Amino acid sequence: MSVKGHGPLEKLTLVNLDRSGQVVAQYNPKEFQLDKAASWSPTASRGDQPELTFQGSNPRTLQLELFFDTYETGEDVHERYVGPLQELALVMPPNPATGRSDEADKRPPRVAVIWGGAGPGGPAGGHRLPRFIGVVESVATKYTMFLPDGTAVRATCAIKLLEADRASFRVGAPR
Template structure:
């Protein structure tokens, strides 16, 4: 295990170009929220509907950060705490060259929540959290006699960001060389199933042929579809 250090934010300001911001004080709390979207498939005669996993939802990390510049004095030459808080406020502002706010990675040390997933979860372990700033709330709590803000708390909420290629590599979903059975959820398409099992949405025709589907636009939720192996 690495020695705990101050938490850092790696801010992607350009292609392979990062600004690194070290927090003044390590947060006393980290709050993670991750949900899964489930669909209920109603089958007549059953005591309860069938639950079908649809997809994961974006995880949220909430950071409570404390900023303080009183050690530089609180008189006429006091340093404004906005020199620290603006490092976080800028994360919800658009970078002109990117046309969007930056992607941010929060890291602290190797014992990060999510680093001890079981072997059955493949290579989804993590030692950091990458996302885009969903919100930044600033609360200024102390001022100099001249009104310069000196202390503040910042609540930063990051929403999970992972490109599709990274997700496929991490998930390594059950290999396409095996046959699968899939309970069709409402709104699912054959292209979506091909993307999930073959990683190629265009390969929906073998699924249609294996299940005798003439019109892929007319699918019945709750039907069990055979996903043939790709060899």
């Protein structure tokens, strides 16, 4: 499907950058929210306006909702879409190439959010969504339709990601 004067419809994709795999949206989100904040700390003062001390910059956050519907096929929506999406928030299993789990791997994978354009290394102008590489902080799933046997066939997933590039990525607590 394409819109007159535009190319084919691009699907939002979450790409696992640390291991192979990706989750492709069945339906694109109707909106997404990209936030950037800084931390400030008020100090005690005698006046109405306390002085503020800059504490640092927080990572950007990206929030979006994805809708999945497998009613027509009768397929379990959790197995087909929700499970693979939730795996992006789980600690990675041992590396299949080595069979070992390195200390750096004891964390969820980094994820690139791609929607249109040439991918995570492509030109910024090629993306509909601003370039975003981070980690999945949360996936909240609401199941809204079931077959008579209890199989879930519709779900909406609210996803929150924190920006984290390779240079700022660390395992464990800050030192």
